[in-house]
Amino acid sequence: MKKKVHMIFTALLTAMTLTACGEDAALTQFKKSMDDFCTSISEIDSSINNIDAQSENATADLLSYLDALDSTFQDFAELDFPDEFDYLENLADESSEYMTEAVKSYHEAYGNGAYNEYIAEYAKQNYSRAYKRIQIIISFLHGEEPTDADLTIEYEND
Template sequence: MKNKILAITAGLLTAMALTACGKDPELTQFREEIDAFCTEISNIDTSINNVDAESDNAADELLGYLDQLDQDFKDFAALDFPTEFDYLESMADEASEYMTTAVQSYHDAFSNGGYNQLTADYAKENYARAYKRIQIIITFLHGEQPEDVNLTTEEATEEASSAE
């Protein structure tokens, strides 16, 4: 959750930073698209956090929001990055692929009226990987070097350590 908020905040800061780059229409359009993406994932995150877990339709409501999130990640990956940021497009594609896998896995975890914890854990890991890539992209767009460009999430690192 905190990582998503950081990504959104960084995205909004990036949008402001890109505005300062001049009146380049390509950068202005890209800034607007990044801003729209960050706003939309923030709205979906708020909606997900407001799902009443005790509700009879909580799983369906959650899955609906996740489907929206998956589409937003696909739209983000389809953005035409300005030339100076072309190197980030493959990471945007990876983020979208991880989110799609996460959402499909969440659907599987809640299938047949039950709940499969192992599938949900797999979904959560892919979800974290998708957001980690977004955070790295936004950090680069902000003109900074990410401190941790290791694309393995903390959860995957902890699992690997405990398996040794």
């Protein structure tokens, strides 16, 4: 969870950095959308972390928050990225797809009043993949190249 909080603060810093780039309307709208996205996932993450695991409503609360997170990621995937960041839209789409699969799997893992650890592990992997893509997007928005052994960056020649 600390990585997510770090990611959110990084995203907010990115949004502030983008503001300094000028008064481009598309960039300004993108900045606001990024701020909204980061605020939303931060609030949902905080709510998830504050669930009382001993509560009889814990599972229902968790699944409800995950549904909200899925919706937030879907909205993020619908963002119109400015031209200079257009190459990141596919990652946003993938992130949303992974989150949708994770949430669907979490519902299945906790379904029928039982817990299926194998499906929950699959859900966790997809959840991690969704956030990994967000971290990559934020790195590129900062002008950094992510250092990830699983990431291959291809450059186009002009």
